[in-house]
Amino acid sequence: MSDLIDIKVNVNGQLYERSVEPRMLLSDFIRFELGLGGTHVGCEHGVCGTCTILFDGKPQRSCITFAVLADGHTIETVESLGTPEKMSTLQQAFQEKHGAQCGFCTPGILMTMTAFLKENPHPSEEEIREGIDGNLCRCTGYQNIIEAVKLAAENMDSKS
Amino acid sequence: MEIKGDYTFNGPRPVVWSVLRDVNILATAIPGETTLKPISATEYEGSIKLKIGPVSGVFAGKLTVADEVVPESCTLIIEGKGGAGFAKGTGYIKLTEQPDNKTLMQYTGELGIGGKLASVGQRMIDSVAKSMIKGGLEKLEKEVAQRL
Amino acid sequence: MEKKYLGQRVIRNEDPRILTGRGKYMADITYHNMLHAAFLRSDYPHAKLNSVDISAALEIPGVIAIYTAEDLGDYWHPGPVLVPAPHSIPGITANSRTQIPIVKDIIHHQGEVLAMVVAENRYIAEDALASIYVDSDPLDAVENVEAALKPGSPLVHEELGTNIATYVRQERGNFAECKTKADHVIHQKFIMDRGSAGAMENRGFCANWDEDAQQLTIHCNTQSPSGLRNSMAAWFGIPEQRVRVVVPFVGGGFGPKVMTNQPEEVLCTFASIKLHRPVKWLEDRAENFIGTTAERVQVHDCEIAFNKDGKVLGVRDSFLYDTGAFNPYTATIPLNTQTHTTGMYDIPVFLTEFTSVFTNKMICSPVRGAGRTYGVFVMERMLDMVARKLNVDPAKVREINLIAAEAKFPLETGIIAQDFAQFVLDSGNYPAVLKKAREMIGYEDFKKNQQPKFRAEGRYVGIGLVLFTENTGVGPYEGTKITVGNSGKVFASSIYGTQGQGHFTVFAQIVADQIGCKVEDVIIETGDTDKFAWGTGTFASRGATVLGNAYHHTATLVRAKILATASRLFNVPESELELGDGMVKVADMPDKFIKLGDLATKANPMRGTIKPGTEPGLEATGFYAPPYGATAYGAAAAIMEIDPLSFNIKFHKFIFVDDCGTVINPMILDGQLHGGIQMGVGNAYFEKLVYDENAQLLNGSLMDYLIPRATDMPTKMEIGHLNTPSPLNPLGIKGVGESGTIPIPPLYCQAIEDAFNLPDLFITEVPLSPSIVYSLVEEAKAKK
Structure with a gap:
């Protein structure tokens, strides 16, 4: 076993100081060190996108990122978006349009789309489809996910 | 997977042959931390540390030299296994004298791999094998030059 | 009875938890003293195992135990047949070989478990895997189903003397005779391969043996909580009433998670019993590809006999089915193929026979579609051949051969199905x-x-x-228990596994319609064998049909109790009572009503008496079994x-x-x-x-x-x-x-x-x- 390394990471607005093994994955750090279980792990080789978090605002696969690389950086996970009582506009749209079935890939898709909508608040259907192309979902055939993102963009628009 | 190719050394055939049959040189020609020690005149045991895409590990194995026709041709049989899978290969090497004191090496081989190495590393194996052969031949070439 | 919810587009009750990352999946299950398991799996598809040297791995700090076949003692034995052969069909061949928890002598497929490491964390457990030395001699392997049947082929199970697992022949009419009467007969070979279920969540299992309480608690993302409970109870000699299986949210099932008696399940349970600590295993994706059952190839040799007007007289389909190294699920997949080939077509003569073949590959078990796909594939392709031969539009050929709208249903097909x-x-x-x-x-x-x-x-x-x-x-059946609580919430539990199909909503809709409450006030509880002990599992697209009707039936029983209790309370006949908006109202008397929660409280008095011959509370248990x-x-x-x-x-x-x-x-x-x-x-x-x-x-x-x-x-x-x-x-x-x-x-x-x-x-x-x-x-x- 290797020596522990001290890191400071801002996760969902809170600063955490921990000592971790250099080989600890960021996904495991978020899940098991910080107890934030919303970030799921689907493939552990960076393909499925389930573990996507925002790293300094940009979507990143936490399963192929070492926790030590997050030292001094800002992480956002699905827990930052909303609560069961008060879901975000995007989450509400996913409920309204049935954009989630088993819900396992959903946190990764929500994080990817949160960043996507910030960059492109008025996306076309085709742009949304390409935007989620890096995230695998086995339940929905993606159609209702795309509908949900479309609705969320509309609702964000009418709110602003 | 089939391996096939040729390479022309800037040196006469007996020198090239001596380099090829020098186990210490052969070990350095294989990238990674490779050890090879003879257990008989034609058999060697050792280990090689390999990284193919996401799969890496130490493979313990055996190298056998067969059908040796000095300084012309031989068959190499490699068997190895480790935590990341296993490999079994047969290669045939032929040296032909060329004008200007050069030597043409022709090689053909079959490599079978299994385990995680095959199921996860498959897409990278071709290019890794090619780059290993290229790197190895360059090392051998240097050694030939030194012995001239 | 008003159908307020049935048929409506109701948004899902479960979504707020799922969408906010609050839903708990297998990876979230944890105990403070939990250990982590990792498995050493075979690289070779077929080999003789000589020895497994664990000595170096045991030296690694944080490694608690390493088990090989010998350590299991009497717990080492092949697993049970999960689905028996269709013995009602005459003349079948049925050679059964079931999976073993850990290899003792012969490795039968890549990914088979050779050793189990239990460690303080997953990282250490995987470190230890790399330090285990396996000595094995590879044997010639069987990959191709056709080659597997040729003389001289290596044998997956040497002692059987053949690679044939199952042979079943079913015939409606007489195909040989039918062929002689047809204008055309076309002969064609088809191959269809299918793959991994690919659920986004891999398998996971956590066993916690409580020595003091003599109770085994299992968390697992199984599709069959009852099957898992019964199998672990039987394997370890624990009464099934002392085995509790709890299924958290599941990240997709699609078939393989219905398999029980899996090596990892047996071994984690074994380790927990040995070590008196919870032992958990989470499969990774690389393991899933070699360690989880999947579906695979069928090779079909087909003939179709038809007349020049496009009418199909008969079909023959002789196919090989790759069952993998073991066949615990026997013939569910090929039987589904047989029953779905002629589909909705009026094809008088049908000869269907299959040979299920052992190969040195992972076990084949149903994946969404589960055998039906192959039958539909060959039939639809054959109809396209007919269309080409006769130069008729493919849709027209289908129209010519459909069973008529006026046909007298139910229609018997003469072919035995997966339920025998x-x-x-x-x-x-x-x-x-x-x-x-x-x-x-x-x-x-x-x-x-x-x-x-x-x-x-x-x-x-x-x-x-x-x-x-x-x-x-x-079938066979599903059951539920529905309770109206003092809170007015309706708890409706079953043992069913749920993997994202919206069960928390669709079953709530069915129950809410009967009870007269809001759909969000029906709490569907699934997959906890202590909440409801009876049922079978999620397979064969049976949730909505079998469990849905069980919920409906049980809800009618609760409804009857509500009406009877309210009738006594208000002293009015049941016919004058109305259920709706979470309360019971007396018709035309706006001030006479009671909320369901209050009625539940009254139905369960803490003092006094209840009417002899009645039961306390607003609760019922019911079942549904389809013919x-x-x-x-x-x-x-x-x-x-x-x-x-x-x-x-x-x-x-x-x-x-x-x-x-x-x-x-x-x-x-x-x-x-x-x-x-x-x-x-x-x-x-x-x-x-x-x-x-x-x-x-x-x-x-x-x-x-x-x-x-x-x-x-x-x-x-x-x-x-x-x-x-x-x-x-x-x-x-x-x-x-x-x-x-x-x-x-x-x-x-x-x-x-x-x-x-x-x-x-x-x-x-x-x-x-x-x-x-x-x-x-x-x-x-x-x-x-």
Whole structure:
């Protein structure tokens, strides 16, 4: 076993100081060190996108990122978006349009789309489809996910 | 997977042959931390540390030299296994004298791999094998030059 | 009885938890003193195991224990047969070989468990795997089902003297005779491969043996909590009443998670009993590819006998089925193939026989579609052959051969199904589904007006239209317990596994309609064997049909109790009572009402008496058992364009028509179809587990095994519905879970052929891929 390394990471607005093994994955750090279980792990080789978090605002696969690389950086996970009582506009749209079935890939898709909508608040259907192309979902055939993102963009628009 | 190719050394055939049959040189020609020690005149045991895409590990194995026709041709049989899978290969090497004191090496081989190495590393194996052969031949070439 | 919720688009009760990352899945299950397991798996598909040296691995700090076969003692034995052979069929051959928890002498497939490491954390456990030395001698392996039956083939199970696992022959009419009477007979070989279930969440298992309480608690993302409870109880000699299985949210099932007695389940339980600590294992994706059951190849040798008017007289289908190294699920998949081949067609003569073959590959078990896909594939392809031979439109050939709308249902087929009863078509209007599909896709318009234009422009745009049936909702039974709580919330529990199908909502809709409460006030509790002990599991698209009707029946019992209790309370006849808005009201007397929660409190007094002969509380338990499965059916049609350079497919239009009887929730229904279609797209164009000739898997990662992405899917899946209620159950429901998957591969074949319009392009093997279609097109062009 290797020596522990001290890191400071801002996760969902809170600063955490921990000592971790250099080989600890960021996904495991978020899940098991910080107890934030919303970030799921689907493939552990960076393909499925389930573990996507925002790293300094940009979507990143936490399963192929070492926790030590997050030292001094800002992480956002699905827990930052909303609560069961008060879901975000995007989450509400996913409920309204049935954009989630088993819900396992959903946190990764929500994080990817949160960043996507910030960059492109008025996306076309085709742009949304390409935007989620890096995230695998086995339940929905993606159609209702795309509908949900479309609705969320509309609702964000009418709110602003 | 089939391996096939040729390479022309800037040196006469007996020198090239001596380099090829020098186990210490052969070990350095294989990238990674490779050890090879003879257990008989034609058999060697050792280990090689390999990284193919996401799969890496130490493979313990055996190298056998067969059908040796000095300084012309031989068959190499490699068997190895480790935590990341296993490999079994047969290669045939032929040296032909060329004008200007050069030597043409022709090689053909079959490599079978299994385990995680095959199921996860498959897409990278071709290019890794090619780059290993290229790197190895360059090392051998240097050694030939030194012995001239 | 008002149907306020049944048939309505109700948004899901479970979504707020799932969408905010609060839903707990297997990876979230934890105990403070929990240990982590990792498994050393065989690299070789077939080998003699000489020894496993664990001494170096045991030295690693944090390693608690390492187990090999010897350590299991009497707990080492092959697992049980999970589904028996169909012994009601005369003349069957049934050789059974079941999985063992850990290899003792012979390795039968890549991925088989050789050793188990238990450590303080997963990282250390995996470190230890790399330090275990295995000495084994590889043996010749069996990869191909046809080669496996040739003399001199290596044998997967030497002592059997053959690689034949099961042989079943069923015949309706006499095919040999039928052939002599037909105008034409065509003979064709077809190959269909299917792959991994590919649930986004891999398997997981956590066993906690409480020595003090003599209680085993298991958390697992199983599709069959009751099956798992019973199997672990039997394996370890614990009364099943002392085994509790709890299933958290599950990240997709699609079939393999129904398997019980899996090596990891046995070994984690064993380790927990030995170590008196909770032991948990989470499968990773690389393990999933070699350690989890999947579906795989069938090779069909077919004949179709038909007349010059296009009427099919008979079909013969002799097929080989790759069952893998063991066959605990025996013949569910090939029986499903046999029962779905002639589908909704009126084909008087049908000879179907299969040979299930052992190979040195992972065990084959049902994956969404579960055998039906192969039958539908060969039948739809054969009808396309008839269309070509007679130069008739493919849709017309189908129309000629459909079972008539006036047919007298139920229709017996003479073929024994996966539930060992005769396969019966319970109800349906098949011409209507074809008609609707033609209209929705614009079949005639495309053929007549659009396609000639595309062809003139040199574009490859083709249309396909195929039909399918799906036998769903088989027995034996499901049951539920429903309780109205003092809070007014209604708790409705079953043992059923749930993997994202919207059970927390659709069953709540059924219950809420009977109880007269809000759908969000019905709390569906699933997959905890201590909450409800009876039931079987999630398979064969049976949730909505079997459990849905059990919920309905039980809710009517609770409704009767509510009415009886309120009748006594208000001293009015039940006929004057109304249920709604979470309360019982006396008709026409606005001030006489009681909330359900208050009524529940009154029905369970803490002092005094209740009326003798009655039961306290507002609670009932009920069951539903179908006589046989209800058969859903439908059509898929598409207009697709193939890019002549990349051979990627772009959909101009995609439609799907489905008749699953009564619809509970159209939003969830369409979602089920979307996901099914996606898996069908994978089966048609992307997903294949590739093995080399030594049965070595070559594409065991999501980089190389391609699950369809968003841009691989039709841009719009338009869904149409017919509603022919099943006469078999009170709600008239038929299942839908697998429908979407079933017809997609033959749809791709037909449309691709239509796009290229080459006489020698006829596709007989799936899955396809861009490069395969490119090669087929080039070959066909060369012949021209």
